[in-house]
Amino acid sequence: MSLTGAHADDAAIVVEGAQKRYGQKRALDGLDLVVRRGTVHGVLGPNGAGKTTIVRILATLLRHDAGRVEVAGYDVRSRPAEVRRRIGLLGQHAAVDEELGGRQNLEMFGRLYHLGARRAGERADELLARFGLADTGSKAVGKYSGGMRRRLDLAASLITDPQVLFLDEPTTGLDPRGRAEVWGAVRSLVGGGTTVLLTTQYLEEADQLADRITVVDRGRAVAEGTPDDLKRTVGGDRIDVVLRDARHLDAAAALVGPDAETDAYRRRISAPVADRMAALARTVRALEAAGIEAEDIALRRPTLDEVFLHLTKETEPGDFADEEVVA
Amino acid sequence: MSANAVGWAVADSWTMTRRELAHWGRQPVQVVVGLVFPVMLLLMFGFLIGGGKGVQGDYVDFLVPGMLALTMAFGLEATMLAVTQDLNKGVIDRFRSMPMTSGAVLVGRAVADMLQSAAGLVILVGVGWAVGWRWHGGPLAFLGALGLLLLLRFAMLWVGIHLAMVAGRPEMVQAVQILVWPVGFLSSVFAAPASMPDWLGRVVQWNPLSATATAVRDLFGSPAAAASSWPAEHAGLLAVVWPVVLVAVFFPLAVRRFGRLNQ
Numbered sequence: 268m269s270l271t272g273a274h275a276d277d278a279a280i281v282v283e284g285a286q287k288r289y290g291q292k293r294a295l296d297g298l299d300l301v302v303r304r305g306t307v308h309g310v311l312g313p314n315g316a317g318k319t320t321i322v323r324i325l326a327t328l329l330r331h332d333a334g335r336v337e338v339a340g341y342d343v344r345s346r347p348a349e350v351r352r353r354i355g356l357l358g359q360h361a362a363v364d365e366e367l368g369g370r371q372n373l374e375m376f377g378r379l380y381h382l383g384a385r386r387a388g389e390r391a392d393e394l395l396a397r398f399g400l401a402d403t404g405s406k407a408v409g410k411y412s413g414g415m416r417r418r419l420d421l422a423a424s425l426i427t428d429p430q431v432l433f434l435d436e437p438t439t440g441l442d443p444r445g446r447a448e449v450w451g452a453v454r455s456l457v458g459g460g461t462t463v464l465l466t467t468q469y470l471e472e473a474d475q476l477a478d479r480i481t482v483v484d485r486g487r488a489v490a491e492g493t494p495d496d497l498k499r500t501v502g503g504d505r506i507d508v509v510l511r512d513a514r515h516l517d518a519a520a521a522l523v524g525p526d527a528e529t530d531a532y533r534r535r536i537s538a539p540v541a542d543r544m545a546a547l548a549r550t551v552r553a554l555e556a557a558g559i560e561a562e563d564i565a566l567r568r569p570t571l572d573e574v575f576l577h578l579t580k581e582t583e584p585g586d587f588a589d590e591e592v593v594a
Numbered sequence: 595m596s597a598n599a600v601g602w603a604v605a606d607s608w609t610m611t612r613r614e615l616a617h618w619g620r621q622p623v624q625v626v627v628g629l630v631f632p633v634m635l636l637l638m639f640g641f642l643i644g645g646g647k648g649v650q651g652d653y654v655d656f657l658v659p660g661m662l663a664l665t666m667a668f669g670l671e672a673t674m675l676a677v678t679q680d681l682n683k684g685v686i687d688r689f690r691s692m693p694m695t696s697g698a699v700l701v702g703r704a705v706a707d708m709l710q711s712a713a714g715l716v717i718l719v720g721v722g723w724a725v726g727w728r729w730h731g732g733p734l735a736f737l738g739a740l741g742l743l744l745l746l747r748f749a750m751l752w753v754g755i756h757l758a759m760v761a762g763r764p765e766m767v768q769a770v771q772i773l774v775w776p777v778g779f780l781s782s783v784f785a786a787p788a789s790m791p792d793w794l795g796r797v798v799q800w801n802p803l804s805a806t807a808t809a810v811r812d813l814f815g816s817p818a819a820a821a822s823s824w825p826a827e828h829a830g831l832l833a834v835v836w837p838v839v840l841v842a843v844f845f846p847l848a849v850r851r852f853g854r855l856n857q
Binding site: 348358363365407 | 606617620683684691698855
């Protein structure tokens with residue numbers, strides 16, 4: 268595991284040894300995180316890993332107990348007002364007034380950002396148009412769909428073109444369509460120079476959106492790198508083949524690949540693949556040519572669970588992973 | 595604080611007040627129900643239940659000032675409900691992550707609640723007039739009475755904001771909504787303390803609500819709840835001291851609690 272040097276001049280976010288306790292529970296236990304300006308940085312972790320805690324600390328909503336936390340060059344504890352002028356926040360729960368209309372919301376936030384009444388109104392209209400909400404601006408936000416609400420929330424986060432944007436699990440609870448909407452909106456921001464910190468439980472989401480990913484577990488960073496780096500750590504995609512007849516397992520395994528593992532009880536062969544679709548086609552053809560009947564053939568991405576098991580095993584030998592083996 | 599900061603604090607507070615006014619526009623039924631409820635109570639007690647115990651003179655003349663005071667005290671519930679609902683919404687997080695004056699959230703709540711209560715007073719005074727209640731004092735005494743009533747409401751505002759932040763969840767407000775009734779009735783709003791068992795009458799006289807009700811009756815020249823006790827004779831003083839003490843205690847508590855949302 269290697270963390271980027273924490274003194275990079277081009278860092279938009281610097282977190283060094285951040286600690287936060289809630290009573291006995293350590294939400295952050297010496298978290299380190301550096302996010303370079305103009306990049307999308309994913310923070311990946313299971314529930315309770317400390318993702319929301321760090322976002323709330325960065326957004327000045329929560330005070331950390333110890334450690335150094337800076338956003339856009341300002342310390343979040345001693346200069347919260349300077350930080351607030353430079354950030355936008357999209358939290359897990361829609362941070363908009365559900366009783367008001369979309370335009371009323373954006374205009375209100377614009378006034379509170381001190382744009383002045385006229386400019387606040389203009390900015391509200393611009394953002395509604397940009398996020399495809401222009402015709403729903405007067406409807407109460409409570410009646411919006413989940414994806415629309417999240418887009419309005421995102422629009423509210425962008426009123427002053429923030430230098431740093433926090434997206435805390437932006438698609439949790441959304442259907443695939445809503446997820447695609449939010450992903451599209453986030454992609455459209457990238458390239459505008461905004462630094463984005465994105466937390467997520469979904470490997471796929473981090474993969475789609477992030478330049479770099481920090482994997483967080485139990486309040487600490489356990490790995491950092493590009494999505495490809497992390498996938499390599501886990502071992503990449505696998506192909507699973509289930510045969511009709513277990514007697515052909517060994518013959519089929521030889522066809523599927525050199526590192527194939529067999530499971531006689533489930534009549535299954537599993538092998539790592541590098542070239543997904545080509546591997547699938549090759550396996551189907553090879554089995555057909557050999558006259559071996561397959562019940563099911565599927566490509567499988569490593570799951571988040573596998574990433575975690577792998578990473579926690581690597582960073583904390585002798586901890587719970589070993590106990591599980593004994594049990 | 596610089597003049598500029600004060601200017602923004604005022605502007606932010608006004609924006610937050612406008613937010614509450616916009617809520618009324620979106621939920622007019624809720625507002626109307628809130629305004630009609632005390633009117634209903636007034637008519638029920640004035641005409642269905644009738645004559646208060648130990649009251650000399652016309653009961654409606656006695657009841658209307660009491661109902662005005664009770665309506666101000668019950669404003670506690672409205673404030674608590676609004677604050678707990680607000681704190682449980684994500685929008686508070688957005689306000690707190692913005693470069694606005696953080697206290698504007700509380701000031702907006704305060705101004706909106708005071709406006710609603712002032713509207714409630716006007717309606718109740720109007721209905722009281724329609725059913726035969728008259729004030730007998732001069733215009734200054736009349737304004738003084740309204741001032742005392744709004745002062746009580748202002749005290750209840752900060753008590754409500756603080757309790758709401760302590761309670762945290764809207765369900766907890768229900769407990770308070772039930773508890774305000776005995777506190778409301780353990781007062782001289784509906785009946786004279788002299789008509790109650792001796793020990794109870796003494797407790798009732800010290801209720802801040804009784805102080806305001808009695809002081810307002812004195813200013814309106816309404817029939818008094820015949821009693822010769824220290825709190826009854828100094829109701830005007832108590833009607834100022836009680837709310838001022840409550841504000842002095844609960845305003846700093848509420849502000850401190852709001853500032854500690856980040857812990």
